[in-house]
Amino acid sequence: xxxxxxxxxTPETPEDDPILVRHAKREALIAAGENPYGHAxxxxxxxxxxxxxxxxxxxxxxxxxRVEVAGRVMAKRDQGxxxxxxxxxxxxxxxxxxxxxxxxxEAFVAMKDLDVGDWIGVEGAMMRTRRGQLxxxxxxxxxxxxxxxxxxxxxxxxxxxxxxxxQRYVDLVMNPEVKQVFEKRFKIxxxxxxxxxxxxxxxxxxxxLHPILGGANAKPFVTHFNALDRxxxxxxxxxxxxxxxxxxxxxxxxEIGRQFRNEGMDPYHxxxxxxxxxxxxxxDLNGMMDLTExxxxxxxxxxxxxxxxxxxxxxxxLSGQWPRETMCGLATRxxxxxxxxxxxxxxxxxILENNGxxxxxxxxxxxxxxxxxxxxxxxxxxxxxxxxxxxLEISPLAKKLPNNPELTERFELFICGHEYANAFGxxxxxxxxxxxxxxxxxxxxxxxxxxxxxDDDYVRALEYGMPPAGGVGIGIDRLTMLLTDSPTIxxxxxxxxxxxxxxxxxxxxxxxxxxxxxxxxxxxxxxxxVVEPLFADEVDFDTFSKSxxxxxxxxxxxxxxxxxxxxxxxxxDGTGTDRTILSGIHAYYEPxxxxxxxxxxxxxxxxxxxxxxxxxxxxxxxxHEEKVDDETTEERLNLLMVxxxxxxxxxxx
Numbered sequence: 001x002x003x004x005x006x007x008x009x010t011p012e013t014p015e016d017d018p019i020l021v022r023h024a025k026r027e028a029l030i031a032a033g034e035n036p037y038g039h040a041x042x043x044x045x046x047x048x049x050x051x052x053x054x055x056x057x058x059x060x061x062x063x064x065x066r067v068e069v070a071g072r073v074m075a076k077r078d079q080g081x082x083x084x085x086x087x088x089x090x091x092x093x094x095x096x097x098x099x100x101x102x103x104x105x106e107a108f109v110a111m112k113d114l115d116v117g118d119w120i121g122v123e124g125a126m127m128r129t130r131r132g133q134l135x136x137x138x139x140x141x142x143x144x145x146x147x148x149x150x151x152x153x154x155x156x157x158x159x160x161x162x163x164x165x166x167q168r169y170v171d172l173v174m175n176p177e178v179k180q181v182f183e184k185r186f187k188i189x190x191x192x193x194x195x196x197x198x199x200x201x202x203x204x205x206x207x208x209l210h211p212i213l214g215g216a217n218a219k220p221f222v223t224h225f226n227a228l229d230r231x232x233x234x235x236x237x238x239x240x241x242x243x244x245x246x247x248x249x250x251x252x253x254x255e256i257g258r259q260f261r262n263e264g265m266d267p268y269h270x271x272x273x274x275x276x277x278x279x280x281x282x283x284d285l286n287g288m289m290d291l292t293e294x295x296x297x298x299x300x301x302x303x304x305x306x307x308x309x310x311x312x313x314x315x316x317x318l319s320g321q322w323p324r325e326t327m328c329g330l331a332t333r334x335x336x337x338x339x340x341x342x343x344x345x346x347x348x349x350x351i352l353e354n355n356g357x358x359x360x361x362x363x364x365x366x367x368x369x370x371x372x373x374x375x376x377x378x379x380x381x382x383x384x385x386x387x388x389x390x391x392l393e394i395s396p397l398a399k400k401l402p403n404n405p406e407l408t409e410r411f412e413l414f415i416c417g418h419e420y421a422n423a424f425g426x427x428x429x430x431x432x433x434x435x436x437x438x439x440x441x442x443x444x445x446x447x448x449x450x451x452x453x454x455d456d457d458y459v460r461a462l463e464y465g466m467p468p469a470g471g472v473g474i475g476i477d478r479l480t481m482l483l484t485d486s487p488t489i490x491x492x493x494x495x496x497x498x499x500x501x502x503x504x505x506x507x508x509x510x511x512x513x514x515x516x517x518x519x520x521x522x523x524x525x526x527x528x529x530v531v532e533p534l535f536a537d538e539v540d541f542d543t544f545s546k547s548x549x550x551x552x553x554x555x556x557x558x559x560x561x562x563x564x565x566x567x568x569x570x571x572x573d574g575t576g577t578d579r580t581i582l583s584g585i586h587a588y589y590e591p592x593x594x595x596x597x598x599x600x601x602x603x604x605x606x607x608x609x610x611x612x613x614x615x616x617x618x619x620x621x622x623x624h625e626e627k628v629d630d631e632t633t634e635e636r637l638n639l640l641m642v643x644x645x646x647x648x649x650x651x652x653x
Contacts, residue, residue, distance in 0.1 A: 022115060022148040029146070036146035041121035044068040048091035050126065051134065060130040067136060069094065070121040070144065072173070073114055074151075083111060087122070087136075095135040096122060102139050111138075117147030161556065162595060165496050178491075184303040185480045185492055189256060191302035192276055192476075195295045201252040201278060206241035208234060208258070212453040215239035215397075218261040221271075234260035238277045239397065239471065240458050243426060246281050246469055247461045254278035256476065265591070266559040267488040268418060271497060274476040279426065283470035285409050288423040289386050292413060292472055293322055296420075296479065303483045311416050311482050314382060322384040324411070327373050330387060334376040341365055341406050348372065356611070362446075366391025366406065379612040381414035396436045396452065398424040413474075417612075420479060423472035430462035488558070499592045548604040549620075549652035551642060552579065557591035560611050567591050568613060573603055574649015582615035588637045600640045600652060 029036045044067050045053075057063070071089035083098040100108040102124075114120065124138040152174055164171040164178075172179050193203065211230070213220050215237030225232045238255045245253050256276045263271060276295075280287060300307050300318050307318040331339035335351055343351075348368040349359045355375040359368060369391055381387070390410040392400060398408035409425025427433050437454040444451040480492040490496040552571040555578065560566035565584040573579045581601060600620045607614040620640045 018150045019148060022146070022150070025113065025115070026146050026148055029143075034143075036143060038121075038142055038144040041070045041142060041144055042068065043070045043089075043121065046091040047071070047087070047089050047094045050094060050136075051092060054126050054128070054134055057126070057128040057134065059128055059132045062127045062137070063125055065126045066123065067126060068121065068123045069136060071119070072147075073116050073118045073120060076114065076116055078112060081108075083108075085114075087120070095129075095133050096124075096138050097127065097129065097135040098138045102137060103141075107140065110143075111141060114143070115147055115150070117149070117151045118143060119145035119147070162498070165490050166498050166501060168494055181480075181484045181486060181492060182494060184484050185476075187302045188299040188480055188483060189476060191299045192295045193256065195298040196254050196276075196278060199252070199291065199294070201254045201280075202250060204242070204245065204250075204253050204255055205257070206235075206238050206255060208260075210235050212455045212457075214452045214455045214458065216261075217396075217451060219263055221260045221262045236261050237473070238275070239473070240455060242277055242279050243466060243469070243471070244458065244461050246279055247464055247466045251281045252279075264559050265497065266561050268478060268481075268561055270477065270489050270493060273489075275473050276476060277471065277473040279469055279471040281467040281469045284468070285388070285411055285423060285425045285470060288470040288472045289322070289324065289411065291470075292386075292421050292423065292474070296474075299479060300483055309483060309485075311485055312487060314416055316416060316482070317383060322386060322413075324386040324388055326389040327387050327391075328369060328389065330377040330381070331369060331373040334380060335372060339369055339372050341369070341404075364393050366393030370394050378414065378419075379417040382416055384413065384415050386411045386413055395424070396440060397427055397433075399427050400432075415482060418478065420482070421472055421474040423470065426466070426469045426471050428462060428466040428468060430459050433462055434459045499590075546604075547602050550574070550601055550603045551646045551648060551650040551652065552581075552599050552601045552603075552619075553644075553648045554594050554597050554599060557594045559586060559591055560613065563611050566611060567594070569594070569599075569619065571599075571601065572648040573601070574647065579603070579616050580614065581617045581619055582610045582613060583619045583621075583639075585619075585621065585637060585639060589639060594639070596644075597639075598642050598644050598646055598648075600642060 026036050047069060050067065050069070054063075069087065069089065071087045071093075073085055074088045074093060075086035077084040081100045083096075085096040085098065086093050087096050098108070098111055103111060120141050121144055122136060122138045122141040124136040124140075126134070127137050128134050152170065164175070172182075197203070209223070209225065209232040211232055213233050213236065215235070216239070218236040220233040220236055222231050222233055224230070236259055238257060238259070242253055242255060254276060256274065258272060259275050260272055263269065265271065278291065280291070283291075297307055297318055300309060309316050309318065328340050335355060337351065339348070339351060343365075345365055345368065348365060352359050352368055352372050352375060355372065357371050357375045359371070363371070370393075373387075388411045389401065389404075389407045390398070390412070392398075392406055392408050395408040395410045398410040401407045401409060411421075411423050412419045413421035413423075427436075434454075437452065437459065440452040441454050444453070477489050477492055480486070481489060484492060486492050550573055552573045554569055555572055556570040558568050560568050560582065563586075565586050566582050567584075567586050567589070569581045569583065571579045571581060579601075602618045602620070603616075605617050607616050609615070622638045622640060624636050626634055626636050
């Protein structure tokens with residue numbers, strides 16, 4: 001590019017709009033016959049290799065060693081006849097030392113016109129500056145790709161969580177620690193795969209599209225198969241196809257792949273996720289425990305180099321043999337009274353409700369025991385432990401215990417209060433399996449949309465005979481969270497699912513976009529509104545003034561795991577320390593739609609634990625009844641939202 005070309009293009013460009021400036025540069029390059037989006041570039045080294053090779057180079061020392069490197073320009077400092085740039089490739093960063101004498105005037109002017117974010121390839125000699133900076137003394141360069149959108153300013157980076165998830169490509173550029181998380185994820189998957197292959201397992205592939213819902217209790221995604229003119233389900237588990245392979249004579253099989261469940265999102269769940277499922281003929285639950293210990297330890301060694309890891313400030317020791325305890329035993333220990341099938345249903349309901357749970361009329365003793373375990377024990381299981389002997393009611397694909405038909409050969413692995421693996425002594429009795437399928441169908445007919453269908457072909461496969469077997473499944477995303485110390489599943493998904501972004505204008509903007517237009521709300525027929533009578537009792541001003549009402553801004557909002565009602569808010573209350581408040585409004589709002597909103601909270605209430613989480617305050621909502629017909633009314637709730645112009649921490653009077 002010539003100097004005149006640049007000078008002619010720039011005056012016509014609004015200098016306060018960097019995107020338009022860069023567009024003008026692109027057009028000027030094209031007008032000058034140059035391609036701003038080059039072709040292949042053959043590099044001689046990755047930057048990390050140069051760091052290693054020239055580690056012993058003395059300060060101020062020059063070499064005649066010619067190298068070619070390629071990467072993105074991350075910083076640029078113009079000092080007249082010398083330009084310093086930071087060039088980053090996939091392995092690291094290096095300084096470029098660019099002199100007009102070495103490049104020639106025309107090339108030097110073109111290099112001055114480069115922007116941070118541009119991709120270039122350079123050739124030059126290795127050197128170390130007098131200040132000790134390893135550098136490439138550039139003799140020539142090629143523009144490989146022109147960046148027409150500026151990267152976020154380096155000092156502030158890309159901080160907004162939603163923007164980081166939505167624009168992961170920018171997040172990876174601006175936050176190197178994010179790239180390290182995903183590099184660890186790749187090592188985790190590779191280590192599990194190597195371990196399984198070393199144990200003699202074959203990796204197989206099974207269909208994503210299933211004609212019948214099966215393998216787990218979950219709400220599916222439904223699609224239409226045009227060629228067959230019928231609806232199919234995106235798979236919720238790989239279990240049933242893999243066990244068909246045991247019938248066919250394969251002894252050890254596994255699959256690492258995506259599953260799809262049309263359910264909510266929270267820190268530990270995403271509708272699209274990755275699992276590893278494995279099945280081994282002639283094995284049992286003990287064999288699956290040994291296998292699970294083995295591949296998790298292999299993954300930890302590969303990703304962390306140690307079996308002692310830290311997760312959110314809690315030290316986890318993955319070494320040694322992990323303990324094995326029963327569900328009823330743990331529930332009994334932490335509830336402080338016996339939890340077993342010997343207790344009456346009424347007793348179990350009382351224990352559950354005394355510990356903050358809620359019992360459904362349709363639940364039998366088995367489901368109640370599992371709910372009690374979740375309420376009193378789960379969050380206390382910090383170090384690895386295999387929880388065994390799950391009730392039959394919640395384990396439709398597991399073998400019954402020979403000495404107790406109410407319980408099954410099943411374990412779940414718990415670490416840091418969360419489930420990481422699920423394993424069965426696999427049911428291989430076709431008559432028993434058919435009966436359990438029938439019960440699932442009955443449950444579905446009664447409204448349980450997560451229940452499995454009747455898989456006639458799978459029953460037929462079992463009728464040919466499946467050997468006794470053990471099977472295990474593990475969530476790769478959740479394991480990656482543990483081994484990378486990531487607080488939410490979105491941090492370990494390259495492209496997590498998000499609500500649709502507000503549409504932007506046709507023209508790119510250099511300044512922050514205007515707030516998204518609020519969706520049109522349905523009009524309310526106020527004639528049907530029923531308002532609760534006002535309190536008759538008066539409250540004196542001194543009592544009222546003791547409540548501290550503050551404006552708070554929603555930084556994050558997620559559904560609380562295992563709760564149908566609770567949302568967990570992370571709030572900016574103006575103090576500089578995040579505040580957590582839980583609110584039972586999930587029936588009225590999805591968490592994503594509340595992020596960024598300004599709400600009203602009472603901030604001086606004592607902390608109150610809900611689902612094991614301390615809620616520090618109360619969010620204010622407006623509640624009313626609305627007539628549905630002449631005989632019935634339904635409760636309506638609106639969370640109080642105020643102008644975003646009000647700063648976090650502003651006191652309300």
